[in-house]
Amino acid sequence: MPETVTVTATATALVPVFENLPAIQMGSDDGFDGLAKGGDFLGRLQLYSKGSAINKELISPGHWGIPEGDDQITDLGKTVDVIPLARRPKAIDLSDTDAIITNYDMDSKEFRRIETASAEQNSGCMYGTSFLVYERTTGRFLEYFCGTKSTRSESKKIFPFLAVTAEDIVKRGLNVEPHGPLPLRMNVKLVEKKKWSWHAPVVVKCSTPFNTLPTRGQVLREMERFLNPSDSGTEKVADTEDGGRAH
16 A cells, blocks of 8 residues: 655655755746636625615625625625726616626617616616725625716715826826825715615725735736626626615
8 A cells, every 4th residue: 555644734854855846837826816716707895785685684784795696695894995996887787687788888879778777766777887896804806886876976986096197197187196006995874865765885095004915917817807898798696785776
């Protein structure tokens, strides 16, 4: 029977045998990080207020979370720190939950149709800015979609935290200094009206440094994927954050 070796913390005598070996890999660490992923699915950051997730007590109202599927949600609490890396337009039609329609071309007829329909109560249609963000506690790249009235208005406060180059400043006529992506904090507030209430995001500056950051290669890869989504069409999407009402 061949001899087997169990590697433990006390097996230090084995270490000299394996010293000065040749390189252990072909390719970069960033490349292997990509290969280790289960798929191309980008997680979604959302603020929960109403809906089936709340009814099932999977998460508390006014908490940020990441839906993981099969009635699982990563609860991030009432505050999240993120670094916004990119933005894109997005329109989504949830009226048929078995065939969700998404569109990323704000000049297309389909995008404008969804935008117009979003003004109708309980239409299931939303549009706005979708952000690629890096979240502190999970160390994950996530999509944050500002598709309702309250999130669209707050999304403007995220724009200044995105990176801007000298070329961008000239091209877009901005009055700022060049800078990389800046961390921000998203708090939560309860909005109360006569007929209903809901939770809305509040964007503020984050003064706490990120101790752990992704590599440049990881960031560039995720930005490339995010800014070049697959063709608009139909997809299946889990429970939405607004419980069907576009606040």
